[in-house]
Amino acid sequence: MTATDGSVEPPTLTGDDVLRIDDADFDADRVALVTGAASGIGRATSLVLAANGLTVVATDVDEEGLVGTRERGTELGFPGEIHPEPADITDDDHLEGVVEAAAGYGDLAYLANIAGMQHISPLDEFPMDVYDTMHEVMLRAPVYLSKLVLPHLRESGGCVGNMASVHGHYVTADKVAYNVAKFGLRGLTQSIAAEGAGTVRSFSVSTGYVKTPLVTDQIPDTAEQRGISVQEVVEDVMLGQSRTKEMMEPVDVGNLFAFGFSKHAHHLNGGDLLFDGGMTLTYE
Incomplete structure (x- = not known):
């Protein structure tokens, strides 16, 4: 929405916004690990999954934001518990720790790779230290997390969902690190599907702004x-x-993750949910 001061403010998720799915696998014994869960799409996805009865392990470097995610789920009376697990996903020890923690809450069945960041600069001026950090957060961490959770997902019949973008289909100038990462996440999605043997599924979500x-x-x-x-x-x-x-609002994207993880998406494997309002596939 647009505020009176001319700014655009992120909306607040309410229970009425959430897609509720009738799925026997959506219960407290099954665990979803969500990255970037302190705000935005990661928070919304954590809340949507908790509203559908899953146990959610919410990770982010922002500890205070994670507490806010858990508190919002409690305020809304969602049945699934949200467990904050602060972690720096550029640190392999942290990644291993958060997967171990998630597996301790039940059957680790779902991974939502959502954490992201942005930097705008022309390619010939793009700072490589920033590029390296964005690569670690948005591509390397999802790859390593997928590797770590794969044995669990094979046992649980689970699924990996990756937050791609319209920038995983086409690019705009001055966003080279973001563009490369989002194309890479679609490649990761398809790689998981290729190696999942029909037991482990994967999908990506591509939205506009x-x-x-x-x-x-x-x-x-x-x-x-x-x-x-x-x-x-x-x-x-x-x-x-x-x-x-x-x-779009964050909850709209969280709802797509819930659908993608559900029994209704049984044939969604390696595919991309492109919800971009016609941005990439139409022209005048």
């Missing part, structure tokens, strides 16, 4: 840089190619 702090925090700066209004940034810059002139 979502009302997350990562996105909304960029809007005022973009408006100032371009000398246009906040509304023009949203409608022309972000949604200019989209046929649906409204940004």
Whole structure:
């Protein structure tokens, strides 16, 4: 939504927003590990999965944000418990620890690789230390987490969901690290499907712009840089190619992860859920 001061604020998830799925596998004995769970899509996905009765292990480097995710689930009375497990996913010891912790809560059945970051700079000026960090957070960590959870998922008949993007289908300038990572996540998704032997599934989710702090925090700066209004940034810059002139909300994406993990997505294996309002596959 657009606030009175001209800013765009991330929405607050409510129980009415959540997709409720009738699935016998969605119960407290089955565990979902969610990265980037302190805010945005990661928080929304954690809450949606908890609303559907799963036990959720929520990880992020932001400890306070994780507590907020758990508290929001409690406020809304969601049946699934959310267990914060702070971790730096650029550290292999932390990754191993969080998988071990998740497996301690029940049958580790679902992994949602959502953690992400952004840096905007032309390729010939792009700082390689930033590139390395983005690669570690957005691609290496999902690969290693998938490796670590695979034995558990083979036993539980589980699934990996990866947060890709329209930028995993086509690219925009000045986002080389983000573009490369999102294309890589689609490759990871297909690799898991190829090696899952029909027991372990995988899928990716590709959206356009979502009302997350990562996105909304960029809007005022973009408006100032371009000398246009906040509304023009949203409608022309972000949604200019989209046929649906409204940004998605984090819960919309969380609902896609819940669907992808459910029995209703049995044949979704290596595929991509492209929910972009017509941004990538239409033109005028």
